[in-house]
Amino acid sequence: MTRTVYVNGDYLPEDQAKVSVFDRGFLMADGVYEVTSVLDGRLIDFGAHRARLKRSLAELDMANPLSDDDWLAIHRRMVADNGIDQGLIYLQVTRGNPGDRDFAYPPKDTAPTVVLFTQSKPGLADNPAADTGISVISVPDLRWHRRDIKTVQLLYPSMAKMAAKAAGADDAWFVEDGFVTEGSSNNTYIVKDGVIVTRALSNDILHGITRAAVLRLAHEAQMKIEERSFTIAEAQAADEAFFTSASAFVMPVVSVDGAAVGTGKPGPVARRLREIYLEESRKAAV
Ligand code: PMP
Numbered sequence: 001m002t003r004t005v006y007v008n009g010d011y012l013p014e015d016q017a018k019v020s021v022f023d024r025g026f027l028m029a030d031g032v033y034e035v036t037s038v039l040d041g042r043l044i045d046f047g048a049h050r051a052r053l054k055r056s057l058a059e060l061d062m063a064n065p066l067s068d069d070d071w072l073a074i075h076r077r078m079v080a081d082n083g084i085d086q087g088l089i090y091l092q093v094t095r096g097n098p099g100d101r102d103f104a105y106p107p108k109d110t111a112p113t114v115v116l117f118t119q120s121k122p123g124l125a126d127n128p129a130a131d132t133g134i135s136v137i138s139v140p141d142l143r144w145h146r147r148d149i150k151t152v153q154l155l156y157p158s159m160a161k162m163a164a165k166a167a168g169a170d171d172a173w174f175v176e177d178g179f180v181t182e183g184s185s186n187n188t189y190i191v192k193d194g195v196i197v198t199r200a201l202s203n204d205i206l207h208g209i210t211r212a213a214v215l216r217l218a219h220e221a222q223m224k225i226e227e228r229s230f231t232i233a234e235a236q237a238a239d240e241a242f243f244t245s246a247s248a249f250v251m252p253v254v255s256v257d258g259a260a261v262g263t264g265k266p267g268p269v270a271r272r273l274r275e276i277y278l279e280e281s282r283k284a285a286v
Contacts (some may be wrong), residue, residue: 001202004081006074006116011081019113025094027101029153031113032056033092036075037246038084038118039125039278042285043075045246048209050129053091056150061105062095065112072286078118086124088247125249125278128181133266134170138232139163141174141181148203157184171243173256176204179229186245187211188253190230190238190261191269197234200227210244210277217276223269232257240267249281250274 005017024030034053035042050071054064066074078089094113098135099105139160144153160172161184173188174181180188181199189198189209196218218225235241239262241253250273252266 001083003117004078006078006114008111008114011077014117015223017115017117019094019115020097020099022099022101023094023097023113024106025059025092025113026102027175028095029151030151031062031092031094032060032062032150033090033152034150035246036089036091036265037124037249038087038089039282039285041079041085042078042282043072044285045209045213046072046075046286048212049246052150052207052209052273053093054182057093059146059149059153060095062093063108065093065114074116078113078116078130082118084118084120085122087121088119088124089116090119093228094152102144110132122148124247127248127251129170130249130251130274131266133252133264135168135255136145136171136173136183136253136257137164137167137169138175138180138257139172141176146179146203146205148201150206160184161236169255170265171253172234173232175232179231180207180235183243183245184209186248186251188235189241190235191242191267192238194269195226196269197226197228197238199229208244208246210246210249213281214244214273214277216251217280218273221238221272221276236261238262240269242270242273244277 003014004011005014007017033050057064089234092115096110096112132260143156164172172184182205235256236259243251252270
């Protein structure tokens with residue numbers, strides 16, 4: 001099926017959806033993005049994704065081009081026009097097309113580029129990987145130091161995923177100064193003696209929308225949480241490990257750098273959190 005893609009106010013067949021070669025997103029990775037999941041044709045954690053988009057734009061001195069209502073209306077129309085039951089909506093805003101290449105930002109009145117497209121993923125909530133768990137390798141975190149801004153500079157995470165694949169693993173965890181920062185596209189956790197441990201928020205990691213929701217739900221379920229950094233050795237010696245992201249929800253990690261975590265199977269905390277998150281976020285979907 002040809003997808004309908006949103007480009008700067010128009011809903012177009014994907015082969016007619018185009019942006020300029022002078023776009024700052026293309027030339028400079030000067031843009032931000034969000035990925036919102038769709039379950040039962042409804043948007044998961046939408047308000048929080050929209051709030052983070054506004055923060056990312058503000059941190060890069062870019063104006064928010066649309067109202068809250070318009071963002072919601074566009075997302076809903078993308079779900080409807082593309083017949084998405086389960087899947088993802090990708091949204092990108094760049095500093096636009098100044099008509100030439102220049103390191104300096106273009107004048108403030110340069111129109112931003114706004115693009116949205118959908119990815120249909122039937123079975124997203126029933127991903128079989130959640131039953132088996134996934135494996136990760138560690139790689140040095142060579143990214144820039146504003147990882148709290150969700151920019152489209154994804155070359156290094158892409159390289160990390162390729163390194164994982166080459167090593168026969170599913171994903172990579174970044175390590176800096178001896179501690180895990182986050183996964184290539186997710187936030188990371190271990191569970192030891194019933195305590196959920198995850199790195200505290202700072203500019204070193206993306207402030208995951210799923211992280212915030214899962215920690216809130218874990219707190220409500222009286223689970224113990226420690227927001228602190230942990231090492232790869234601690235992860236290998238933990239009872240459980242898992243990651244969170246908008247596209248994978250809560251995903252058990254059963255092997256870290258070749259060492260089995262816990263029993264080598266998904267543990268009860270990750271399973272429970274996945275269940276609670278899917279149930280509660282579906283209820284709250286818009
Ligand atoms: N960290 C990084 C580096 C990511 O790319 C992502 C996914 N966008 C996350 C964490 C998880 O964030 P979220 O739960 O908002 O998808």
